[in-house]
Amino acid sequence: MQKNGHKVLITGGGRGIGRALTTRFIDAGNDVIVIGRSQPADLPTGAIFIACDLNDRVARDDLIEQVKSAHRDLSVLINNAGLQHEGNFARDWHYDDYASEMETNMDAMIHLCDGLFPLLEAAPQAAIVNVSSALAIQPKQDAPIYCATKAFVRSFTKTLRYQLEGSSIRVFDLVPPLVDTDMTRGRGTGKISPEDLATIFWKAWLANREDIYVGKAGLLNMINRLSPRLASRIVRHG
16 A cells, blocks of 8 residues: 555544554555544644544434545545443343444444445545454453454455455455553553554555454464464453
């Protein structure tokens, strides 16, 4: 992929992984649209902010129409926003909790891919980047819905890549390990920083490497190929 000259839309681009990617693209000479529920006080300089609750289908429709009207030169869509609830499916949470997780992690991704596809298709060089997770390779026991949604993201991304072969749109799967973000606060050890993740992503982006395994996610993928049972034991209580 070319280094600059893109207009990029990043969901959840105001913090964590999304913010690090926003900064990386801006620093390289790209225009970035950040999507979030509310504008962060420290929005990266040069970013364009559009408020949208990705759990709300009507709000997503409005977002798509706004982008089509004001940003017809969009060439990169990064579906980064995600929710994770931890707990026991039978006792700790209820459907409304899980529904928001599924809406953000799956429905919003598909809705934006579909709604913004005409803009991407018209760009001379375009990309869709879907952020999955190492937990799509093997799930952990206390995040049943999150893990399932990220497995969905990986499958959808791969089949979308098949369908767009030969087109001007490249489809990337960004597979992070445990990253030090607000979502993972108080969970686990040995986390990678969002900035280090963005550095690894950027090298893969420039090299057109469409499956981007970051840090320990790559190691887990290799272990899973050799011994799925061992990979499952490693991740289950993670």
